[in-house]
Amino acid sequence: MSNDETYSTAYRSGMREEMERDGTIFVLGTDLFDRGGHFSQVKGLGPEFGADRIRDTPISEAAMVAAGVGAAMNGTRPVVDLNFMDFAYGAMDELINQAAKIRYMWGRPVPLVVRATAGVAQGGAQHNNSLQSTFMSTPGLSVVFPSRPWDVKGLLKSALRGEDPVVFMMHKMLTGARGPAGGPDELVPIGSARIARPGRDVTLISYGYGVTIAEKAAQSVAAQGIDTEVIDLRSLSPLDLNTIVTSVRKTGKVIVLDEAPISAGPAAEITAQINDHAFWYLDQPVGRVCGADSPIPHSPALVDALLPSEAGVVAALQQIAAATGPALAS
Amino acid sequence: MSNDETYSTAYRSGMREEMERDGTIFVLGTDLFDRGGHFSQVKGLGPEFGADRIRDTPISEAAMVAAGVGAAMNGTRPVVDLNFMDFAYGAMDELINQAAKIRYMWGRPVPLVVRATAGVAQGGAQHNNSLQSTFMSTPGLSVVFPSRPWDVKGLLKSALRGEDPVVFMMHKMLTGARGPAGGPDELVPIGSARIARPGRDVTLISYGYGVTIAEKAAQSVAAQGIDTEVIDLRSLSPLDLNTIVTSVRKTGKVIVLDEAPISAGPAAEITAQINDHAFWYLDQPVGRVCGADSPIPHSPALVDALLPSEAGVVAALQQIAAATGPALAS
Amino acid sequence: MTTSTAQPMPDVDPAAAREWLAAMILIRTFEERGDELALRGKIPGGMHPAIGQEAAAVGIARGLRGTDLVAGTHRAHHHALAKGMTPSAVLAELYGKASGSNGGRGGSMHLADFDLGLWGSNGVVGAGLGIAMGAALGAKQRGTDQVAAGIFGDGGANVGRVWEFTNLAAIWKLPLIVVCENNLYAVETQTSSVTGGADITRRAAGFGLPAFTVDGQDVVSVHQAVSEAADRARTGSGPTFLEILTYRYKGHDSGQVIRYRTDDEVQRWRSSKDPIENYAARLITAGLLDEAGLAALTDTARTTVDEAVTFAEEAPWPDPCTAAENVSAYTGNEQR
């Protein structure tokens, strides 16, 4: 294992190792060969593996994903890199009506990885969509959204050794985040959450950049005697219900932290699953601390107001930890 | 009002009345002028209003929606008819990154209606997607999904007199369903649910074709003394929380019936909202009777196995009505 | 562009030449029966008959090697049968039976058999070309000499993604044949009226690949154009665009009421350009077939299709318990 990778270099090092291991893996997308992608995610791999395996494309998202789907069906393992996940809106038929359904209809596996940077940061309304909500509601697609270098690398390896389409989402705010990463055969299974911090009082569930906020908030309330268990989902589809339900049955109190607009997103599904599997263990309703139902504006002054903040999570933790029954005003 | 319309003719009669009232309304899509669309939804309106107002397009979903967005911004009221909602996958950027965000970014209203037939029936995997899950998670889009002629007509009128984009979903299975429809100025507000059947014991929430199943199931358990309140949501976005919460606080028991694949769809959001607003009134966890997380196969023998059935809803109603605490096995 | 029955046969192996006719006759026999069954409610969701378009399918399939692949459209049966799928497998699939080519999961618009190189018909206009393009990329990455043909209809020429796919194939010199099967109509829209410039071949040429228009009612012409394109693809010269001009005799789907074209127009195509009649006459003229041989082909086709109907009728339904299985290896096992 390597002790000091960034979120972005962990991806690259996982990709390099897998490309060395398996000659059928190749990457396609815009501005990859020389620039290494808009987030340096494959920087250096172009010269190393050549233009056939780090393939520069025109701006043709539908064609990129279609190329990936067909090539995946034909004995190779393509990684389609969209740079920004928002551009998947130009390739939704390829992703949802083709990639996600082919195994089911035809019994043919589609070992396709579609990677992009996602999450909310600067860039305005059109570059900050939360497509995880859509992908999570799509049978046949798996969705991963790691929060740290270790999981980036380990999940990438799992995706590149699996058989089915994986949407690989990486958060903009984490691009330079540092941490250890695993070695060539240290995999993180798709569909496995992790306990980022164990605790007894409240379960705080998140993913991606939310885990960073969650850990800070947990730390901050720890001083006040609130012992928070932080779950990093890592995969949104499939959800690791076991880890979620075990924690909730222990704590009886849950906050779901999700920057996606609140309606019909991951937090809704998690809340509903807790309702299904741990209702009788709940001491309080599940708290959703989520993004507002709004596009993302340009001005930082406005963006912050729409997103879950550390202070907001702290307040939610304090409130739920202290609560013993119904609040007077609902 | 008219006493005997079908779901489809109610749409057409609403459209005709509105087109007579407002000369800026026009419809565009494939095979509309002569055929009246693949579901006869505008049959006859072509010759009546002319080829400029019932505009036949090539198979170009992105261009259709873009045409609608720009025309809506420019003083007209376009209705983009996609025939099948699945084809919206070819126009997702136009819908989600443009139509849904323009008022927010630029203060310009986009009075656009995107109509299509939706819901699960025959036709195989690619013609039976449940896009309501995606649209519901998109800030800036409203989503309606009526269950009867009255609401088709009334909701269409509201959409054509409103200012913002409305995704207008009509269920395949209801195309020929009969019932009364309102007169020229009888509107159904977007965002208003209705009590399809009042009851005291269990709240059964659905929309679209689910309401037909719900009403039958409610009828069937009534004989066993279970008094079910059926809520027809009519709009999925915005949700009419008031109607939902009022009912749940009264009954304390809820089943959400939704044919969409269960994960991160409408039923998840409804469940989460009930958790948020009526948790302390719940006598049992919210029950989700939903579509499986699967593409839709061709064979009727398989399709039925994936979808909520009347018998399944009856069983869920019986179980929840009888339940008094945690079940032994969870 | 019109084919005269007097046209001489080119240098084709006689057995192959007869087999092409047999394949076309089988397709027509199948489609006529299928259409009938659809009207009798035997085929859930109905079907899109390809009667009149037999030469396109057979010319494409026979211009390729067995290891080459085809991905097609919602109008699917002629491609599937030409690529070697049996009438029984197709019809049982249309019925939704377990013995269908795809266990009843696919249906008329979603027929696939990867062993036969049938990479799926597709319910989304233009999408088959995308899959074929990707498959061609896969072939190129792996260094095989496989060629892919992606078929779309004239209606697909106005789907923007079709041109993205074509462009990518052109710049990467993929072993792809981009085939537009132009039957003049998309549902009931006359394609020329919604296609700027009204010349799909010229439009394609703007994307930087050789582009040709082919008489799609002549199996020999289609075969030749496809063979040449396949050669170019196989030798690394990249993709070719072919616009195959053809005509469907029936409505868009079984039972469609036709008001958008005249009976006269249909009759003109049927009587002067029928791909089967003309080709049969040509084989007879060339001494490669006699009337008895022709009758035998027709009989065999009828028998085969009869057997397919029996097979489909008697085949078992798929087990409902399997309905949600095999969605994804990642999600197959958890219980909710």
Place this chain on the structure above:
Amino acid sequence: MTTSTAQPMPDVDPAAAREWLAAMILIRTFEERGDELALRGKIPGGMHPAIGQEAAAVGIARGLRGTDLVAGTHRAHHHALAKGMTPSAVLAELYGKASGSNGGRGGSMHLADFDLGLWGSNGVVGAGLGIAMGAALGAKQRGTDQVAAGIFGDGGANVGRVWEFTNLAAIWKLPLIVVCENNLYAVETQTSSVTGGADITRRAAGFGLPAFTVDGQDVVSVHQAVSEAADRARTGSGPTFLEILTYRYKGHDSGQVIRYRTDDEVQRWRSSKDPIENYAARLITAGLLDEAGLAALTDTARTTVDEAVTFAEEAPWPDPCTAAENVSAYTGNEQR
């Protein structure tokens, strides 16, 4: 295609001719300052400078009437300024301030002012053309004589939807000008290397509309081509495609390290084809401007931009409480 400084001025009103120069100088001054401010972190998310492309923007905007509209790309400021947005309004928007053109909600890639006919720059490659096409349809439905110009970059020529939009405009004879502002690169990809056929004008012609290539470093040529296209559009003759050949001097966005082209190439464009220098020289040669006049234009631009910086710096931030407002009239009011 190259513009010589010796080229005579055509028949343009002298005041207008000078105003074009002033507009180009203002754009360049603004962009140079903006780029600097972006590098200093003043512009959240950065920006895409259009230095070198001034003639394209001014030629387009001045070839249209004030009531006509333009929808553009992520490289946005030159279009916005040419259409009459003030440097203060643009810069405050880039800063994310309440006094910006869009109250801080839009940002560099999303500038709009409908009173000025600026129908939005767009963060999605090709999407501006879609909005312009729709607006042209709206104009036609209402029977106005408004013309719409939709601009995309050379990179956008490989987005399939661009051709769907173009096709729809062609078959409906919409009052649209389809403008490809070809600056040779898309981020760091040389567009010719990923564009099959490498000729965007020829590609466009395949969609059935008149298609021309224009020297985008000569404001007069752009103006003339756009005026003629606007006339065609206004008189019901439908859309025109224009490929405007230009060049960006800076990187794709502020601070981009450039390894994908030589300094030499940049120098060649700068020294022989600069749209401002050449045009200023031409005005002087034609006696429409003298050196002092030129200096005055430069000074005015600098002062205006200085004022814009002050304005943007001092402008208030938007009220966070408003952040989730005005998403949709249907959803504005419920409390969750």
